[in-house]
Amino acid sequence: MTAAEVGITDVVDELAxxxxxxxxxxxxxxxxxxxxxxxxxxxxxxxxxxxxHFALADRELVAAFATRLTADDAASAFxxxxxxxxxxxxxxxVLAEAARAxxxxxxxxxxxxxxxxxxxxxxxxxxxxxxxxxxxxxxxxALAHTHLLVYRPREADDTAIQAxxxxxxxxxxxxxxxxxxxxxxxxxxxxxxxxxxxxxxxAPSDSTATExxx
Amino acid sequence: MTxxxxxxxxxxPHAFTRAEVGWLPWLPAVAEEELTExxxxxxxxxxxxxxxxxxxxxxxxxxxxxxxxxxxxxFYNTVDGLPRGDRxxxxxxxxxxxxxxxxxxxxARFGAHHAKRPDDIDLLLAEGTSADLGERWxxxxxxxxxxxxxxxAFGPVHVERLRAAGLxxxxxxxxxxxxxxxxxxxxxxxxxxxxxxxxxxx
Numbered sequence: 001m002t003a004a005e006v007g008i009t010d011v012v013d014e015l016a017x018x019x020x021x022x023x024x025x026x027x028x029x030x031x032x033x034x035x036x037x038x039x040x041x042x043x044x045x046x047x048x049x050x051x052x053h054f055a056l057a058d059r060e061l062v063a064a065f066a067t068r069l070t071a072d073d074a075a076s077a078f079x080x081x082x083x084x085x086x087x088x089x090x091x092x093x094v095l096a097e098a099a100r101a102x103x104x105x106x107x108x109x110x111x112x113x114x115x116x117x118x119x120x121x122x123x124x125x126x127x128x129x130x131x132x133x134x135x136x137x138x139x140x141x142a143l144a145h146t147h148l149l150v151y152r153p154r155e156a157d158d159t160a161i162q163a164x165x166x167x168x169x170x171x172x173x174x175x176x177x178x179x180x181x182x183x184x185x186x187x188x189x190x191x192x193x194x195x196x197x198x199x200x201x202x203a204p205s206d207s208t209a210t211e212x213x214x
Numbered sequence: 215m216t217x218x219x220x221x222x223x224x225x226x227p228h229a230f231t232r233a234e235v236g237w238l239p240w241l242p243a244v245a246e247e248e249l250t251e252x253x254x255x256x257x258x259x260x261x262x263x264x265x266x267x268x269x270x271x272x273x274x275x276x277x278x279x280x281x282x283x284x285x286x287x288x289f290y291n292t293v294d295g296l297p298r299g300d301r302x303x304x305x306x307x308x309x310x311x312x313x314x315x316x317x318x319x320x321x322a323r324f325g326a327h328h329a330k331r332p333d334d335i336d337l338l339l340a341e342g343t344s345a346d347l348g349e350r351w352x353x354x355x356x357x358x359x360x361x362x363x364x365x366x367a368f369g370p371v372h373v374e375r376l377r378a379a380g381l382x383x384x385x386x387x388x389x390x391x392x393x394x395x396x397x398x399x400x401x402x403x404x405x406x407x408x409x410x411x412x413x414x415x416x
């Protein structure tokens with residue numbers, strides 16, 4: 001299901017509540033390549049040439065999980081709806097896992113010797129046994145990896161990639177999974193940033209801003 | 215069928231640094247001699263075929279292409295908006311918060327060069343986001359950090375602080391996009407391979 005098929009031409013406009021002729025639309029229009037390629041990124045991930053290595057329904061479930069971990073906001077609601085449309089039973093399980101596993105980040109231990117004093121601990125998620133049985137070990141491994149990328153990217157090492165390989169993922173699938181979770185980290189933050197900018201209201205005149213900084 | 219990740223003996227970096235950190239992939243990249251026109255479309259610049267990182271991402275050419283074009287527009291399109299040095303500061307600050315030593319090294323070098331403030335960039339690398347870099351850069355670093363943490367903490371208060379530091383809303387939008395983008399870049403760079411100590415350290 002592409003954005004065009006559900007009647008949306010630009011997902012970030014939808015998530016950020018950008019209306020044509022508003023200030024936030026003008027801010028986005030000023031960077032047409034960013035606007036167009038951000039949407040092209042969404043289309044590449046959710047309407048790919050082939051989903052042989054990472055099935056479309058699984059992409060929707062991972063997206064719902066990733067965005068709910070990052071925030072309880074318009075983006076997580078958008079992807080939860082898409083996941084429920086793709087696979088209502090699995091979506092309920094994945095969303096319950098996300099609600100249970102939502103925490104704060106980024107945290108984790110560094111590999112670098114000189115950064116050991118910055119190590120922090122927190123929730124390290126593993127899918128529940130029921131979820132593994134219901135979703136299968138392959139999708140469950142993807143959820144575990146997603147949680148790692150969302151909250152502990154500094155701990156994402158070769159053992160994490162090996163866990164995906166052991167669960168049946170191949171290199172092409174792992175790259176697309178990594179891109180999906182990482183892209184969503186970007187898209188969700190752009191939308192949140194634009195919403196904050198709109199909430200802040202109109203800027204004072206440029207001369208006022210310059211005075212304050214002087 | 216189960217594969218195995220690649221193994222590397224090369225030394226890890228010691229800490230955040232402005233020196234040239236290397237990078238090695240955990241999975242085989244597409245071999246240079248096997249690159250097709252579809253892969254080159256994904257790489258955008260044919261010169262990127264020399265990079266293991268980009269040839270590994272070329273396993274999914276369409277998302278790589280869109281990612282590359284977004285990246286270039288956010289950071290290199292400087293006909294107007296936020297100066298390049300400030301965009302690189304946002305990238306370095308996000309990388310510092312997420313813990314991407316490789317990304318931080320690249321964008322610390324760019325930031326130090328474009329803003330001509332290597333000492334302040336080094337302070338950010340050494341002390342993290344609490345470093346005092348002067349109010350304009352402090353505001354950009356605070357906004358970048360608020361956009362990076364989960365749950366996302368960026369709000370109107372960060373917008374107001376950026377405006378008070380002299381940024382207009384076009385520039386605030388550039389901070390948002392630059393900081394948000396590195397939450398994409400860091401996660402890829404940290405997870406599909408690992409950093410290698412700069413030549414002077416090993």
